[in-house]
Amino acid sequence: xxxxxxxxxxxxxxxxxxxxxxxxxxxxxxxxxxxxxxxxxxxxxxxxxxxxxxxxxxxxxxxxxxxxxxxxxxxxxxxxxxxxxxxxxxxxxxxxxxxxxxxxxxxxxxxxxxxxxxxxxxxxxxxxxxxxxxxxxxxxxxxxxxxxxxxxxxxxxxxxxxxxxxxxxxxxxxxxxxxxxxxxxxxxxxxxxxxxxxxxxxxxxxxxxxxxxxxxxxxxxxxxxxxxxxxxxxxx
Amino acid sequence: xxxxxxxxxxxxxxxxxxxxxxxxxxxxxxxxxxxxxxxxxxxxxxxxxxxxxxxxxxxxxxxxxxxxxxxxxxxxxxxxxxxxxxxxxxxxxxxxxxxxxxxxxxxxxxxxxxxxxxxxxxxxxxxxxxxxxxxxxxxxxxxxxx
Numbered sequence: 001x002x003x004x005x006x007x008x009x010x011x012x013x014x015x016x017x018x019x020x021x022x023x024x025x026x027x028x029x030x031x032x033x034x035x036x037x038x039x040x041x042x043x044x045x046x047x048x049x050x051x052x053x054x055x056x057x058x059x060x061x062x063x064x065x066x067x068x069x070x071x072x073x074x075x076x077x078x079x080x081x082x083x084x085x086x087x088x089x090x091x092x093x094x095x096x097x098x099x100x101x102x103x104x105x106x107x108x109x110x111x112x113x114x115x116x117x118x119x120x121x122x123x124x125x126x127x128x129x130x131x132x133x134x135x136x137x138x139x140x141x142x143x144x145x146x147x148x149x150x151x152x153x154x155x156x157x158x159x160x161x162x163x164x165x166x167x168x169x170x171x172x173x174x175x176x177x178x179x180x181x182x183x184x185x186x187x188x189x190x191x192x193x194x195x196x197x198x199x200x201x202x203x204x205x206x207x208x209x210x211x212x213x214x215x216x217x218x219x220x221x222x223x224x225x226x227x228x229x230x231x232x233x234x235x236x
Numbered sequence: 237x238x239x240x241x242x243x244x245x246x247x248x249x250x251x252x253x254x255x256x257x258x259x260x261x262x263x264x265x266x267x268x269x270x271x272x273x274x275x276x277x278x279x280x281x282x283x284x285x286x287x288x289x290x291x292x293x294x295x296x297x298x299x300x301x302x303x304x305x306x307x308x309x310x311x312x313x314x315x316x317x318x319x320x321x322x323x324x325x326x327x328x329x330x331x332x333x334x335x336x337x338x339x340x341x342x343x344x345x346x347x348x349x350x351x352x353x354x355x356x357x358x359x360x361x362x363x364x365x366x367x368x369x370x371x372x373x374x375x376x377x378x379x380x381x382x
Contacts, residue, residue: 110321111319111320111321112321128262128263128266129263129266129267165241169244169245169248172248172249172252175252176252176255176256179256179259179260180259180263183259183260183263183264184263187263187264188263188267191267196264199260200260203256203257203260207249207252207253207256210245210249211249211253214242214245214246214249217237217242
């Protein structure tokens with residue numbers, strides 16, 4: 001009897017998880033679109049989609065990054081960890097929509113290939129303040145694509161756990177790229193303190209949770225749990 | 237989490253916690269303070285009263301206009317948007333376009349009408365040529381002989 005891989009081993013929990021994610025995604029888009037149309041009545045549909053998908057993908061990335069340490073801090077969050085890869089793939093798809101719309105809106109319909117235009121329309125690679133932020137977003141999307149494409153036990157087995165994990169730890173590099181993408185992009189034009197504050201809060205939350213989980217795990221390793229009366233020692 | 241992974245996480249987060257807040261503060265401090273007004277298109281001047289000559293080349297019409305006070309104007313009428321992103325209008329005294337010996341009048345974009353006011357240099361009465369030149373592709377798009 002051989003082992004076969006299936007795209008998704010659906011079960012009840014996964015279906016509930018995905019339905020909740022998709023429901024929340026839809027809710028976010030509706031609320032965001034409503035607020036944007038209220039505050040900016042002349043906004044075009046393309047700008048609305050770009051802003052909605054960009055902000056949603058960024059928010060989802062923060063949530064994905066928080067799930068790991070939260071699960072270590074409190075076992076109540078383990079159900080979120082169980083299907084984190086579903087969240088990650090949906091995050092990539094939303095980010096992809098954001099990227100494609102940006103590419104079409106700002107780089108298509110000219111006499112230059114849109115991808116070439118992405119890298120050559122702003123060539124201030126030697127400047128920090130004017131650094132081409134779209135290039136940062138492009139490479140972050142590339143990393144998210146590789147992660148989404150390999151989010152399956154098939155790749156975990158065939159790439160080897162070491163390579164697979166190394167690939168997926170690039171999420172931290174993608175996170176750094178995306179923070180800079182936002183801070184060198186939209187945050188340069190729209191400087192509302194609330195927006196800057198929320199971005200800083202996101203970074204503080206993710207790094208704070210990772211730090212807290214690290215401290216907790218270090219304490220556990222330094223003070224391992226005593227063996228149970230039956231002689232067994234809990235390991236995980 | 238294995239000890240190797242834990243160490244890797246530790247090093248990565250050490251780097252992120254040190255670098256990211258610094259970079260983010262730097263983006264706030266180095267934000268351009270002024271919006272570059274030079275990129276905004278100037279208002280199109282009104283057409284001068286006297287139409288001296290009109291020429292047409294490949295769907296581009298160039299009208300030479302003048303005002304009694306001596307001001308000259310080249311009026312460009314585009315029947316279709318140009319497929320050249322950096323079409324620049326030059327005025328030269330030679331039929332062959334030489335960037336160093338031509339006067340820049342302005343740039344053409346996607347609009348239908350452009351007018352460029354200028355005063356003629358005091359160099360006799362040569363036959364003037366208006367050249368539309370793309371500096372990115374380094375090619376002359378059209379030349380109008382007046």
